[in-house]
Amino acid sequence: MNALEMERAQYLKNLMEELDQAGRGNKGCIIQRAAEHLCCSRNKLYQELAALGWNSGRKKRNDSGELALTRAETELLANLMRQSERESGKRLMTIRDATDIALANGQLSHDVSESTVLRAFRRFRLHPNQLNRMETTTSQRSLHPNHAWQFDVSICVLYYLRGGKGLRVMSADEFYKNKPKNLERIVNERVLRYLATDHYSGAFFLRYYVAPGENTETITRFLFEAFCERDTGELMYGVPRLLIWDAGSANIAHQTRHMLDMLEVRHIAHTPGRPWAKGQVESTHNLVERRFESRLAFTVISSAEELNQYAIQWSVGFQSLRAHTRHKSSRYGLWQTIRPEQLRLIQDIELVKSMMQQTKPAVRKVRSHELSISFAPKGYASLDYSLAHIPHIMAGDEVEVFANPYRSPAIRVISTDENGQKQTYEACPVERDAAGFNLMAPVIGEQHKSVRETQSDISRKRLDTAAWGTDNPREIKKIRKGQVPAFNGQINPMADIEQQSLPSFMPRRGTSVKVDALVMTEQKTSFIGALKRVKTALNPAEEEFTALKALLKQRYPDGATESELQVFIQRWRQNGDEHTQSAVK
Numbered sequence: 001m002n003a004l005e006m007e008r009a010q011y012l013k014n015l016m017e018e019l020d021q022a023g024r025g026n027k028g029c030i031i032q033r034a035a036e037h038l039c040c041s042r043n044k045l046y047q048e049l050a051a052l053g054w055n056s057g058r059k060k061r062n063d064s065g066e067l068a069l070t071r072a073e074t075e076l077l078a079n080l081m082r083q084s085e086r087e088s089g090k091r092l093m094t095i096r097d098a099t100d101i102a103l104a105n106g107q108l109s110h111d112v113s114e115s116t117v118l119r120a121f122r123r124f125r126l127h128p129n130q131l132n133r134m135e136t137t138t139s140q141r142s143l144h145p146n147h148a149w150q151f152d153v154s155i156c157v158l159y160y161l162r163g164g165k166g167l168r169v170m171s172a173d174e175f176y177k178n179k180p181k182n183l184e185r186i187v188n189e190r191v192l193r194y195l196a197t198d199h200y201s202g203a204f205f206l207r208y209y210v211a212p213g214e215n216t217e218t219i220t221r222f223l224f225e226a227f228c229e230r231d232t233g234e235l236m237y238g239v240p241r242l243l244i245w246d247a248g249s250a251n252i253a254h255q256t257r258h259m260l261d262m263l264e265v266r267h268i269a270h271t272p273g274r275p276w277a278k279g280q281v282e283s284t285h286n287l288v289e290r291r292f293e294s295r296l297a298f299t300v301i302s303s304a305e306e307l308n309q310y311a312i313q314w315s316v317g318f319q320s321l322r323a324h325t326r327h328k329s330s331r332y333g334l335w336q337t338i339r340p341e342q343l344r345l346i347q348d349i350e351l352v353k354s355m356m357q358q359t360k361p362a363v364r365k366v367r368s369h370e371l372s373i374s375f376a377p378k379g380y381a382s383l384d385y386s387l388a389h390i391p392h393i394m395a396g397d398e399v400e401v402f403a404n405p406y407r408s409p410a411i412r413v414i415s416t417d418e419n420g421q422k423q424t425y426e427a428c429p430v431e432r433d434a435a436g437f438n439l440m441a442p443v444i445g446e447q448h449k450s451v452r453e454t455q456s457d458i459s460r461k462r463l464d465t466a467a468w469g470t471d472n473p474r475e476i477k478k479i480r481k482g483q484v485p486a487f488n489g490q491i492n493p494m495a496d497i498e499q500q501s502l503p504s505f506m507p508r509r510g511t512s513v514k515v516d517a518l519v520m521t522e523q524k525t526s527f528i529g530a531l532k533r534v535k536t537a538l539n540p541a542e543e544e545f546t547a548l549k550a551l552l553k554q555r556y557p558d559g560a561t562e563s564e565l566q567v568f569i570q571r572w573r574q575n576g577d578e579h580t581q582s583a584v585k
Contacts, residue, residue: 078126104495145338150281156191361400368395
C-alpha cells in the first residue's frame with residue numbers, strides 16, 4: 001500500500017468515527033463533505049465505508065428487492081421494444097415510449113420509471129442485450145473420415161483479365177464496398193473458390209473456377225470430382241454419408257441434389273444467418289486465403305487451370321505436413337485412418353453420370369393402408385412398398401420415388417421430415433405371410449440430441465410466439481411481409497398520443513411572397529435529332545425521305561423545337577406528295 005492509499009484509509013477510519021458520533025440529521029452533511037473531498041459519489045463512498053465494516057444503522061426497507069412490475073408486464077414491455085427492432089438489430093423504441101404505449105393500452109397497472117423497467121429486465125433476463133445475444137450452440141462430432149463433409153463457395157482474391165492477360169489480385173484500394181462500380185465491372189470475371197472439408201480430419205478439397213456466381217453445373221462438377229479418386233496426390237475422396245451446405249447452393253442445385261440422393265448422401269442446408277452450422281469450411285476458407293492466396297501476389301497466374309495446379313501443390317504439402325490444431329496430427333494423416341467400410345467408392349462412374357441425367361423422381365401419395373405406396377421399377381410389375389419404417393411418414397404425404405439401380409426392385413424414397421429437411425430412405429417390396437401380415441422389419445430412424453436452451457432462448461421464443469403466434473423466424477418474416485402487425489393489431493401504438501389533451505394554438509399572421517413568373521422556353525433539337533423525330537413520325541419511303549430531308553434542311557438548318565416539328569409533320573401529311581414531286585423535278 002502506497003502513501004496515498006494509506007492516507008485515504010486513515011481518512012475513512014476517521015470519517016467512520018465522526019459518523020458514529022454525529023447526531024441525527026447531521027450524517028448527510030458529513031457524507032457530502034467527504035465525497036467532495038475524495039472526488040467520488042456518495043454511493044461510492046458508502047460502498048468503501050461498508051467494505052471497512054461501517055454500518056449506517058438505517059433500517060432496511062420492507063419492500064427491498066421487490067419489483068413494481070410483474071413478469072407478464074415486463075415481458076410485454078420487452079416485446080414492444082423487440083418487435084420494433086430492425087432486422088439489422090438496431091433498437092428503435094425507447095423504454096419510455098414502450099411504457100407510455102403499454103400504459104395507454106391498459107396493459108400496465110400504474111406508471112413506472114425507466115430505472116424500474118431496467119431492473120425488471122435484468123431480473124427476468126429480458127433485457128434487449130440479453131435477448132439479442134447469439135443463440136446457444138454446441139459442438140458436434142463426426143465418427144470417422146467421410147462421415148460428414150461441409151461445402152461452401154467463396155470469392156478468391158483474383159479476378160480474370162480480359163484479352164487473355166491472365167489473373168490479377170484484387171487490390172484493397174480498388175475493390176471495396178465504397179466502389180461498387182469497380183466490383184460490377186469484374187462480376188463476370190471473378191474467380192470463385194469451391195471448398196469441401198472432411199469434418200472428422202479437417203482435410204479439404206479445393207478448386208477454382210472463373211464464373212459470375214454459383215451454378216448447378218459447377219457445383220455438380222466439383223462435388224463429383226471430390227467424390228472420385230484422383231491421381232494428383234490428394235487423399236480426400238470417396239462418397240460421404242452427410243453433406244452440409246448453405247441454402248443458396250442447395251436451392252439452385254437440383255441436379256446436384258439428385259446426384260446426392262442417388263449416391264445416398266444425406267444433404268442438409270443450414271438455416272440462413274447461422275454460419276456456425278458449417279464453421280469448419282468457413283474457417284478453412286480463411287486458412288486458404290491467408291496461407292495460399294497470399295502467395296499469389298508474388299507470381300503471375302495466366303489461367304484457372306494454372307491456379308488449380310498451384311492450389312493442388314500447396315494443398316498436398318500443407319495437409320501432409322502441417323498439424324491440425326484440434327487433433328495435433330496432419331489432415332491427411334488422420335484421414336488415412338478411414339476403414340474400408342467407411343470409404344465408399346464410385347466403381348462405375350459412367351453409371352452414376354447416366355443416373356444424374358435421369359428425370360425427376362416420380363411422386364406418390366402414401367395410402368392409409370399399411371402406410372404403403374405402389375411403384376413399378378423398370379423391368380418389374382407394379383409392387384407395393386411399405387413406408388412404415390420412415391419415422392415421420394403419415395397417410396396422405398407425398399413422397400418422391402426412384403428405383404435403386406444397385407438393388408432393384410428396391411426403391412429409394414425422398415420424404416420431408418418434421419423439421420422440413422428432405423431425407424432419403426430405402427424401401428423393399430412388401431412380403432406377406434400366409435395370413436397376409438407384413439413381414440418387413442422396421443428400420444429405426446436416427447435420433448438427434450437437442451441443445452440445452454438457456455433462459456434467454458426460452459424467453460425469446462415465448463415473446464415471438466406472443467407477438468406473432470409462432471417462434472419460427474422464417475414464418476415471422478413472411479407475416480411481416482404480409483403487412484400483419486405484431487400482436488395481431490391488439491396494441492394501439494398511438495394510444496398514448498390519442499389520450500392526451502393537445503393545447504390550442506393561435507394562428508399566426510404572415511406576409512405574402514410575390515414570385516415573378518419565369519418565362520419558359522422550349523428546348524431546340526439539333527437538325528439530326530429533328531430529322532430522326534420526323535422520320536419516326538412519318539416513316540417515309542426512300543424517295544419521299546429525300547424530299548423530306550431537303551425541305552427540313554431548308555426550313556430548319558439549325559434545328560427546331562417540338563412545336564415547330566409538330567407543325568412540320570402535320571403540313572407534310574397534308575401536302576407530302578406535292579413536296580415529293582417538287583423535289584424530283
